[in-house]
Amino acid sequence: MASQNGPKETKYPKRNFEIKLANVGNIDNSLSFFDLTRAIGDGRTSGNIIGWALTRDALQSVTDDSGTETTNRGSSESPTNWNKLRIGDSKGHVRLFINETEVADHTTTPRDFPFYLNFFGDTEAPGATTTGLGIIRCWTEDIAR
Numbered sequence: 133m134a135s136q137n138g139p140k141e142t143k144y145p146k147r148n149f150e151i152k153l154a155n156v157g158n159i160d161n162s163l164s165f166f167d168l169t170r171a172i173g174d175g176r177t178s179g180n181i182i183g184w185a186l187t188r189d190a191l192q193s194v195t196d197d198s199g200t201e202t203t204n205r206g207s208s209e210s211p212t213n214w215n216k217l218r219i220g221d222s223k224g225h226v227r228l229f230i231n232e233t234e235v236a237d238h239t240t241t242p243r244d245f246p247f248y249l250n251f252f253g254d255t256e257a258p259g260a261t262t263t264g265l266g267i268i269r270c271w272t273e274d275i276a277r
Contacts, residue, residue, distance in 0.1 A: 146218075146219070146220050146270070147167070147168075147218070147219060147249070147268070147269060147270040148216060148217060148218035148219075148229075148268075148269050149216075149217055149265060149266065149267065149268040149269070150214050150215065150216050150217075150265065150266025150267055150268075151166060151184075151211075151214070151215060151217060151251075151263065151264065151265055151266070152211075152212065152213065152214045152215070152263075152264035152266070153211040153212060153253075153261065153262070153263055153264070154212065154261060154262040154263075154264065155259060155260065155261040155262065156186070156189045156211050156212055156261070157189060157257060158255050158256065158257045158258075158259045158260065158261040159186060159189070159253055159254070159255060159256065159261050160254040160255060160256035161176075161185070161186040161187055161188065161189065161256075162176060162177070162256075163175045163176050163177065163252070163254040164176055164185060164186055164252060164253045164254055165178075165181060165183060165184070165185050165194070165250065165252050166183055166184045166185070166217075166250075166251050166252070166253075166263075167181070167182060167183020167184055167217075167219065167249070167250070167251075168181065168182045168183055168219075168247040168248065168249060168250065169181050169183075169247065169248050169250040169252075170242075170247065170248070171248065172248050172250070173250075173252070174248075174250060174252070175252045175254065176194070176252075178196075179196050179197075179198050179199050180196060180197065180198060180242045181194060181195070181196045181242070182194070182195050182196075182219060182226060182242060182247070183219065184217055184228075185203075186206075186211065187203070187205075187206045188206055189211065190206030190207055190208070190209075190211065191206065191207040191209060191211050191215065191217075191230060192204060192205070192206050192207070193228035193235060193236040193238070195226050195238040195240045195241065195242065196240065196242065197240050197241065197242040198242075200240055201240065202236075202238040202239070202240040204228070204235055204236035204238075207230050207235055209230050209231060214264075214266060215230055215231055216229075216230070216231050216232065216266075217229070217230060218232070221241060224239060224241055225237055225238065225239055225241070226238045226239075226240070226241055249268070249270065251263060251265065
């Protein structure tokens with residue numbers, strides 16, 4: 133709900149989660165994706181996504197609005213360690229954080245539609261990989277400024 137002072141501050145649910153990936157070399161960087169997708173089973177190549185992917189086995193933030201994609205360069209944080217990933221939005225921006233440090237500020241903000249919390253990890257090499265998930269928190273805020 134908008135207030136007299138301007139538009140609603142948030143558009144998507146706030147969320148953070150902890151993730152640790154084992155055998156990162158076995159994960160298919162072109163398909164794997166972790167966070168919000170438009171449909172169950174969507175992966176990295178799907179449009180209308182907000183979250184985290186891998187590039188050269190490093191965490192990378194991704195937003196995609198019907199094919200208009202924004203990414204940041206890979207993070208220096210090791211995906212084999214526990215990392216706290218957080219995403220929030222405000223006034224046309226999607227802000228992405230790793231371990232409480234902002235790593236990206238994207239202005240590509242997908243339209244309003246139902247989102248699914250989706251952790252899709254595919255393998256590209258013989259052998260298994262494990263996605264460890266810690267605490268997952270998801271909440272909404274309706275803050276007008």
